[in-house]
Amino acid sequence: MSSSKATPASRLGDLAWSKSPRTSSELFTLTYGSLVTFLLTLHPPSVVSAKLFSIGESIGSRLIDDYLSKTRQLSSSPPQCSSFGMTAEAVSKTGMKMFLNATATHEALPDADGYEIHIKNNPLTSHLELPPGMPLVYSNVIGGCVQGCLKSAGW
Amino acid sequence: MLQAGTGRSTSSHPLDRPLSRRPGEVSLAAFTLLFSELVQLHQVRSSSVPEFEAALCDAGRQVGSRALQVHWIREGKKTRETRILGILQFLSSTIWPGLFNKKADSLERGVSSKSEYMIHDANPLPTVFCEVPRSLGGMNPNAFVSGIIQGVLETAGFGCDVTAHRADEGGSGTRTVFLVNFHDDVVERDEMLEG
Numbered sequence: 001m002s003s004s005k006a007t008p009a010s011r012l013g014d015l016a017w018s019k020s021p022r023t024s025s026e027l028f029t030l031t032y033g034s035l036v037t038f039l040l041t042l043h044p045p046s047v048v049s050a051k052l053f054s055i056g057e058s059i060g061s062r063l064i065d066d067y068l069s070k071t072r073q074l075s076s077s078p079p080q081c082s083s084f085g086m087t088a089e090a091v092s093k094t095g096m097k098m099f100l101n102a103t104a105t106h107e108a109l110p111d112a113d114g115y116e117i118h119i120k121n122n123p124l125t126s127h128l129e130l131p132p133g134m135p136l137v138y139s140n141v142i143g144g145c146v147q148g149c150l151k152s153a154g155w
Numbered sequence: 156m157l158q159a160g161t162g163r164s165t166s167s168h169p170l171d172r173p174l175s176r177r178p179g180e181v182s183l184a185a186f187t188l189l190f191s192e193l194v195q196l197h198q199v200r201s202s203s204v205p206e207f208e209a210a211l212c213d214a215g216r217q218v219g220s221r222a223l224q225v226h227w228i229r230e231g232k233k234t235r236e237t238r239i240l241g242i243l244q245f246l247s248s249t250i251w252p253g254l255f256n257k258k259a260d261s262l263e264r265g266v267s268s269k270s271e272y273m274i275h276d277a278n279p280l281p282t283v284f285c286e287v288p289r290s291l292g293g294m295n296p297n298a299f300v301s302g303i304i305q306g307v308l309e310t311a312g313f314g315c316d317v318t319a320h321r322a323d324e325g326g327s328g329t330r331t332v333f334l335v336n337f338h339d340d341v342v343e344r345d346e347m348l349e350g
Binding site: 017020021022023024025026027028030031032033034035037038039055058059062063066098099100101121123126127128129141 | 168169170178179180181182183184185186188189190192193196197213214215217218221222225253254255256280281
């Protein structure tokens, strides 16, 4: 259940987004589509999913610096991610907003130690139609990116 | 371990959804890092600078082809553009701002040849943070933007070859010139339409 109350993390995300230099999301979407299409000419879809994840990890390991520098610049007391729950909130409310301008919510997994992050308006899939049954996780780059960020941040 | 899934989509088919009046935005950091990965992917697979540039150009053509269609529909155009100058003006004044947040600096016709046109841009957006190492010689990462231009023009029915060149501006740095060389049949068709 997503809360409509603004939390410090979501306020920071909105502020960081308002100050970010931006570019067209269509250029972003189409460039990503071009990258995925190229990978699909080389590998089967299941392998492409793994490749997209590792590309995301590489992006995430550099994106974390941008995240940390911006959040520290904009807030005198940026939220400290001292628990995994706070980290999940930072990823979904701050990170997704300031980089993708996407609304995301996080929910604790009922029977595992982790969180599910649901992204509402994912720019990567805005004009996407996948063939039915294709075993491709199209937005796996985002998963990889989050993993890369968290790994670099010590999680 | 992180896993991404698409979940169950509740939205209709992408072709049935209305196109928003203005495209959305993402942070420049996200695009720049994604573009850097695209460039590295092609660099690793290419064995020479021309092959590398051709690969980036192909990647750009995918983008350009779709960008034309999106912008055409968004502008509510009912008829195809059939003149060279018309499509180039649509590219530089509508598609360029739609993708790069600014109009192309200028559009010129080539002096020496009827088939040559030039689009100038001081600092094309995708390559703002690109620095080419000396080991790659004259490699121009704006091959991606050349590809976008080529994709737009080819999809509109104007076969051409597009190359990116760096031009020195004297004291104020360099700018990029995209040289568009239309194929002979396109030039002949345009002359016929001129009357």
